[in-house]
Amino acid sequence: MTRTIRIGTRDSELALWQANTVREQLEKSGYTTTLVPVKSTGDIVLDKPLYELGITGIFTKTLDVAMLNGDIDIAVHSMKDVPTALPKGIVEAAVLKRAATQDILVHKGLDFLDNKGIIATGSLRRKAQWLHRYPEHTVVDLRGNVNTRMKKLEDNDWNGAIFAAAGLQRINLTPDNFIDLDWMIPAPAQGAMLVVAKEEDAFCLEALSLLNDKETQECVAIERDFLRTLEGGCTAPIGALASKVNDVEYRFEGALFSLDGTQKIQVEETFSLGKHEGLGKKLAEKLLDEGGKELMKEIKEILKKD
Template sequence: MKIGTRGSRLALWQAHFVQAELRKHGIESELEIIKTQGDRVQHLGFDKLEGKGFFTKEIEDALLAGQIDCAVHSLKDLPTNQPDGLVLAALSYRASVEDVILVHQDRVVKGKPFSLADGATVGTSSNRRKAILHDLHPGLLPVDIRGNVPTRMKKALSGELDAVVLAAAGLERLELDLSGLLVIKPSPREFVPAPGQGVMAIQTREEDIEMRKKLSLLHHPVVGECTNVERTVLNLMQGGCSMPLGVYCEKDQLGNYHVWASYAASATAPLVRVQVSRSTRAGLPEEVVEQLLSVQV
């Protein structure tokens, strides 16, 4: 089995994880590293890149061409509409969903939101993160940063920036040394993550039934249910990676679904927050969207 993946440390960690899970079922595989637009163009923010799927398109093209048998992606990087001929065969366990704010230890100001002074520089290229930061601490100065997880972390560690915002999942999976940094982990119900954050998606060709059967052995159904709600909200909002939209869905022990969502028209526009709970997923994403769009700010 040939597995397509990006070449970053985190992408390779994810691909090796899937390889190990497949091996538990007696399935051997090899990796094929594919460079995407998002890897090649490092000087532009996400909102300046053309189209959607700039971390996935080249890998999906290789899948459609039969050069690889399946692909491992971060679910939050995948556009909500699959290209014709491709399907998601499995979703992984969900790592910590939170965003983490890493603050240089010499820039910590106690008593301020996120322990950061007015005028502090915070590295992130995500409009969603910028909008939430602006809502919770309007005095911060977001700075666009690109690069892999260790590169972005070092911008706070070196003092080039006062802080950076990164996904907890990537930091955990790479087991990065965060000593020298104050680690702030806000609740995902307040600092609402990207739809699908913390989940790996395994994609294959729709027609390849045998491959789909093999990959389905790795699927986590509850993760599938919750992320489907999150990604349906994103789809209904007609958004991509650059939309300032956060959606997080939990399923409790009684089988009820709880959704937290935040949305802003731009990175500096007022932030709308909603929370919706229901006993069924039917109509749940639609209700979240209706509430997000009905609030006048």
């Protein structure tokens, strides 16, 4: 174990927390590591919504290039930011045990819920689901790392902003004034951390196998198969969650929304791990057959015009 594993990461507080978590787990197993922070395009360009940038994997591409160039050995990502198709030569090496999956609303008081309100989010998925439930509200774009977004909420006259619970919990930034959005279907793989490595790097693949959580890995694989089949990428209004009901049962819930939130097509199924082969693909195909194909076409045409 004389080799030092170079861990690539974005340089935000949350990304560094995630990378340090991987670093600690590897070093507990006797490996030597070092962090290599890299700034991604998604962290630099903050004045446009993500879908307008037209780049798949905007938060992961810079680290992919660094790995393929030999500047880093492994990279740590929030798994929901990772495209369903990895670059040639890069593979999933470990999926860490999942944290909270839900979205939360950080707010300045909840009186607005029954009236007009302004909510901030940079996610088309969150925007569509919020407008589906609160069609009278206005949703504004919000970009930046979690610290930046929290400061923008404070500085603007918005009523609230939507965050992933896991992100705020990991860096102890969850305020008192929040509510769980248990009705909002999360992004595929939300709350999970992914570590990738080069396919040919047997040393790193063996090291990272010690960090893998099989249950999380199998659940997020179903969600990402669902997303891949819908051809949504990371910016379409698609939610998916496979979660444990009891010791033997798991439940999958997935949905596709129109951009304005007026349409919702949903699928659900109970399943057992080990008997779930092809489940994500099957349910996505069911959704496409029930109107999803036409809705996906409409979404892509609107985003192309924008």
